[in-house]
Each structure stands twice: as structure tokens, then as C-alpha cells.
Amino acid sequence: MHPFLLALTFISPTGPWKAVLDLAGGPLRFALTVEQKGGTWQGTLCNGTQCQELSAVRVAGDSIVFDIAAYAATIAAVVKGDSLIGEYHNVGRRGPRTIPFRAAKGRWPAEKSPTNLTGRWDAQFLTDFDASPRVIELRNGKAGLEGTIISNTGDYGLFWGHAQADSFSISHFDGSYVYMLTGQIKADTLRGIFHAGLRTQTRFIAVRSTGAPHLKSPSEITTADTAPFRFSFPDLEGRQITEADPRLRDKVVVIDVFGTWCPTCHDAAPALVQLYNDYHDRGLEIVGLAYEVSGDSATDNHQVRLYRDTYHIPFILLRAGTNDTEAAAATLPQLTNFTAFPTTIFLDRTGRVRRIHAGFYGPALPQQHATLVKEMRKEVEELLSEK
Amino acid sequence: MKAVDLVRSVRVLSLTLLVFGVRAPLPAQDDLVAERSAFALWLANAPDSPLAALAQQAIGAGLTLGPADADVPLKNSAPMTVREEGRSVTLIQQGTRTLLTRDRLTAIGPYQLRPTGPSGRSVLTVFGPDHRTLIPTYYPSDARFIVTGSLAKPASRVTHRILMLDGVETEAIEAGVLTAALESGPSKLKVYRISDEDSGESELVIYFQDLTNGKGSYPAGRFVTLIPRDETSYLLDFNRSRNPFCAYSSAYACPAPWPGNRLSMEIKAGEKY
Numbered sequence A: 001m002h003p004f005l006l007a008l009t010f011i012s013p014t015g016p017w018k019a020v021l022d023l024a025g026g027p028l029r030f031a032l033t034v035e036q037k038g039g040t041w042q043g044t045l046c047n048g049t050q051c052q053e054l055s056a057v058r059v060a061g062d063s064i065v066f067d068i069a070a071y072a073a074t075i076a077a078v079v080k081g082d083s084l085i086g087e088y089h090n091v092g093r094r095g096p097r098t099i100p101f102r103a104a105k106g107r108w109p110a111e112k113s114p115t116n117l118t119g120r121w122d123a124q125f126l127t128d129f130d131a132s133p134r135v136i137e138l139r140n141g142k143a144g145l146e147g148t149i150i151s152n153t154g155d156y157g158l159f160w161g162h163a164q165a166d167s168f169s170i171s172h173f174d175g176s177y178v179y180m181l182t183g184q185i186k187a188d189t190l191r192g193i194f195h196a197g198l199r200t201q202t203r204f205i206a207v208r209s210t211g212a213p214h215l216k217s218p219s220e221i222t223t224a225d226t227a228p229f230r231f232s233f234p235d236l237e238g239r240q241i242t243e244a245d246p247r248l249r250d251k252v253v254v255i256d257v258f259g260t261w262c263p264t265c266h267d268a269a270p271a272l273v274q275l276y277n278d279y280h281d282r283g284l285e286i287v288g289l290a291y292e293v294s295g296d297s298a299t300d301n302h303q304v305r306l307y308r309d310t311y312h313i314p315f316i317l318l319r320a321g322t323n324d325t326e327a328a329a330a331t332l333p334q335l336t337n338f339t340a341f342p343t344t345i346f347l348d349r350t351g352r353v354r355r356i357h358a359g360f361y362g363p364a365l366p367q368q369h370a371t372l373v374k375e376m377r378k379e380v381e382e383l384l385s386e387k
Numbered sequence B: 001m002k003a004v005d006l007v008r009s010v011r012v013l014s015l016t017l018l019v020f021g022v023r024a025p026l027p028a029q030d031d032l033v034a035e036r037s038a039f040a041l042w043l044a045n046a047p048d049s050p051l052a053a054l055a056q057q058a059i060g061a062g063l064t065l066g067p068a069d070a071d072v073p074l075k076n077s078a079p080m081t082v083r084e085e086g087r088s089v090t091l092i093q094q095g096t097r098t099l100l101t102r103d104r105l106t107a108i109g110p111y112q113l114r115p116t117g118p119s120g121r122s123v124l125t126v127f128g129p130d131h132r133t134l135i136p137t138y139y140p141s142d143a144r145f146i147v148t149g150s151l152a153k154p155a156s157r158v159t160h161r162i163l164m165l166d167g168v169e170t171e172a173i174e175a176g177v178l179t180a181a182l183e184s185g186p187s188k189l190k191v192y193r194i195s196d197e198d199s200g201e202s203e204l205v206i207y208f209q210d211l212t213n214g215k216g217s218y219p220a221g222r223f224v225t226l227i228p229r230d231e232t233s234y235l236l237d238f239n240r241s242r243n244p245f246c247a248y249s250s251a252y253a254c255p256a257p258w259p260g261n262r263l264s265m266e267i268k269a270g271e272k273y
Helices: A003-008 A263-282 A297-311 A325-331 A366-385 B002-019 B030-045
Strands: A015-023 A026-037 A040-047 A050-053 A056-060 A063-068 A073-080 A083-092 A095-105 A119-126 A131-141 A144-151 A159-164 A167-173 A178-186 A189-196 A200-208 A232-234 A240-242 A252-258 A284-292 A316-322 A343-347 A353-358 B053-058 B063-066 B080-085 B088-093 B096-100 B106-108 B111-116 B123-127 B146-152 B159-163 B169-182 B185-196 B201-208 B222-225 B233-237
Touching (some): A026 A178, A040 A063, A040 A167, A073 A095, A119 A189, A131 A200, A144 A167, A178 A200, A200 B201, A252 A263, A263 A366, B096 B106, B096 B111, B169 B201
Antiparallel strands (some): A015 A095, A026 A040, A040 A050, A063 A073, A119 A131, A131 A144, A144 A159, A159 A167, A178 A189, A232 A316, A252 A343, B063 B080, B088 B096, B106 B111, B111 B123, B146 B233, B159 B169, B169 B185, B185 B201, B201 B222
């Protein structure tokens, strides 16, 4: 067919699409699905089994635009034959960020990976002058190769991808974070590149985990002084609440330092609600300290209320400040080396800090998630048994 | 709707090339065309476009905005003061205090304010409701200005505070010296790495001067970022050179040229002035 006629032929965008972002270091795969419901276009973006609804899909002639409102990002493309060709955009302070995008009709195959790749790997990420530890987990899941990357303070979310012989590629694209891990196994050593955005490439080298701890324990990162833990922040109704609040007197208190903008905090919320429901009768209180985006009390309170209602949070939530790590650290001066959202602080009945856990392991890490929840329960039980 | 317009403009351009039978003598540069279209749209429309910038000033001991004798005079605006207190930035307006979130826009009447930069030395950028008209222009793409080079690392880690192309002080790590085989002979260029902790992304940035400065390109020099090619080499594509924001608005501070990064040839590629 003549190219002009081909371009003018209308192809319905309905159905599944094998989508790709073309990074400098190779293609990052993800899946898009488009459907029309009651005259409205809708879409989902998936990394393997993990999917999110797109806020809007706009179709005009042979142009299609996918909106990812949470991150003020869009994918804009034109239908060319049975392909979509376009770009992914989001906006930074120094201008727009553009990554080439393409898609073909169909579904990515779910392929089992060779078992010499799966398992837990102790990695070093090598930047100009530093090496920093990460753990890479690879496993076969429903949609093919799955995995995640864990740092000292948490995980990078669920990655999904594929393997061929001794090489693999897994990625995580949620509309804002653009991450891809590619590598190859050679004689028991895994080498490769961690790609962030269009052009950032960080080399890594990894060996199979021996079981010895490779990362700093999350309970050894942030520390506190020995004085009773003090705070004073407004609740969602504007009342100033401090550690001396009668509800907290002689109680075991868990402080959850979080933000509604933080995906890992959303992962932690159900676990904290469960903890509260199981131990509140025996003397546990939880106080969530929200560090929000806008700094405007009405906007931030609204966000926190949405979060509270989504997870049916029965415990105290306070608006503590904005999500700048430095600014947050300044509001909790008793902590040293505050680095992660969420950070969970365990106080005994005298109000002293007994344990601080930086970060949280989400459901992308089923095993660590289960272990962490078990440890948190154990810690609470021990503190409750102290009189 | 803007994104759709963008796709259209890209298509019109590629169609034009097809009609006139012009074939770019280059590896696929579709992404460069898309990048430039997106940038032109952002300049024309974004609330924080340099074309809407009214002022960018250090907050220092307190910055006054509003009346004619204020640090930043603003039409039809009540007197305001912006202060840096500890690690946060606060706007005081008729006795009311508003926290300005770092790196984000806060709307105050028809104006948008954004504090950026390191705590203790923050700068405030003020944007107005109107955009000046300016469409960036570029030299025709030229394959002779795409070169590969390797990066010789410095002996130890050296960190500097440099002005990035938006006039904001940024922490930069010396990534090394790139040797590129240009027509005028092998040239050495200093490269800095600028990292964004939140996204995990970083850029290898070069701010360079050449013999076109003031004679077709921006006098102070231009910025270009390296594209990784393989483990040891990088692509330096001067067609992707960009002007600092001071080329679009006198509100911005202009980064001082990096010593040693002056090329003794004309780089007739990238953004013009």
C-alpha cells in the first residue's frame, strides 16, 4: 500500500499493546490496554501482573494520548499501520523530558527463565567513585521473569521482564520512574547495567547471595537519642497533639513517618492497620506523621484524609510537615541519619525509642515482607509485655 | 490537547522532508525532532517557562516583592516578603505565612513562585502570567558534529557547586575529561555529573564555548549532555546543544564558562541565538 494511504487508514486502538520505551541502553518493555466503555476511552499500564489505570485516554483521528495525571506525564502517539509511534513526556524544572515510545498490537509472552538466573544476588552498583550495595531478586512469576532491587532503605517496586539464554532484562515503569535492569550471567557472576530514565546507566556486578547480610540492616540506619521521644504536630482538625496526649500515656507507641505521595508508605499502611487492630486492646497506639507535598494545610489534610479512608486507618494521623528529607529531619531533631519514607519508630511504655526501622519491604518482596511484619509483631509484643 | 498538537507538528515536519525528498545524512534523529518540539511547546506554554520568568534572585536575608521599590517589583501585588527560615522557605503576605515548597510552584495571584537551590543559599524564581514569544532556532543537523569519545576519570572525587542551565546552583561531581576527535583535532572537554536523588537519574553535562559564540550561537556558551554508547565510550552529539535559560530571559543568571572548555573551531550545530 502507498505510505500515504496507509497513514490515513483508521486502525482502532482497542486491545492489548506491546509497548516499549526506547532508552539509550535498549528497549524497556511494558504493556498498555485500551478499551472503550460507554463512549469513553480507558486504559491500563502494566508491568507484568502489576497494573494501574490511566487517568485518561484521548483519541482524535489517528492520534492517541495516554494521561498519567499523578505524575503530570503523558504518552502521545500516532497510529501507523498496526503500530503506535510517539513519545513519553513529563516535565522537570529544566524543561520536558522526552523518551521515544512505540507499541505493536498484541501481548508480551510470559516465558519461564532459566533457573541459573533466579534467586537472590548480592550486587554492588558502581558509580564514578563509589560502590553501593543492592540486593537483586529474580524469580519466575505468572507473567514471566519478575524481580526487584533492594537498597539499604527499601525496594524499587516490582520489576518484570524476560530472559534469553544467559541474559535478562526486567523493568519498572509507572509513569514517573523509568527503571530497567539488564544483565548477563557468566561463570556464576552477574554483570549488567541499571538504567534510570533515558540516559542514566549504572554498572553493577553481583554474586549469588550466601545468606550473610549484604545490606545494612534497616534497623541500624536511623538512630535516636535516649531521651523520651517528643513531638508536637496538628491533627487533621488542627488540634496540636504532643507525646503527652492522654491517649498515649503508658502505651507502647509506634510512630509511622510517612507521606501519601510515597508508594512504599501505601504498601506499609495495611500492615500497620493490622498491627493496630491486633494489639490496640493490649495497649498499642500508632501515630502517623504525614510529610506532604504542598505545605498548604487544606490540600495536605485532604490528601491525608483520602489515605486514611482508603486504608480504614483507625489510629492518630498528624500533619507533620513537607516531604523534603532535610526539612522532615529538622522536625524530628532526636533522630540521627533520617533517610527514608516510611520510617517506623517503636517507643516503649516510658516513651523511649527502642527500635527504628528505615524503609519498608512491600509485597513486591513477599518473603521479606512476611519476615518484617513478623518482626514488627514480635517487637510490639515484647514492648507490651514490659510493665 | 497540547500533546496531540506536538505529535502533529512532528508529523508535518517529517512529511515536509518526504515531499522535498530530503534525507537527513544522519542516524535516526526522530527523537531529536520530538525533543525540540516538546521543548518549544514547553517554552510557549509552561507556567514555569523561562519566557514567563520575571525574576530569579537569592532569598538571602529576605526578599521583598510587590511595590516599585521592592527587590522584585510586581504590578498590582500587595507587599510580600520571602524568607528562608531554617530549611524551609516562607512567604509573608499581610501577616499571613505560607510555606513555599522547594522546587515546586506556588500560585500567588497571577504570579507563580518557586524556591530552588541548596538550603541556606536558596533562590526564588518568579513567573508572570504572560509568555514572551520566542521560538528556538537550530543549525541544520550535521553528522560531522556527532563524535564518540572516552572519559578519563579524575584521580579522586571532586565536588563543585556550579550554575546549571537554569541559573540555579547545583552540586556537581567531576566525572572526568572527554577526548573527542573533532575536525580541528582531538579536543578535551571537562564533564560534570549532575544527579537527581529522587529519580536516580543523572546527566553527564558539558558546558562549552566555540568559535560561533556571538556569531550565530549564544555568547556565553552552550550545554550538551553525553549519551552512553557502551561501557567505555560516549556519544557527543553537538546537534543537541542547548542554550542556558539566560538566552531566553535576562531574569536568569548566566553560568560562567567552564575553564578549559573552549573549542578552537566553529560548532555549527545545535541551538542558535
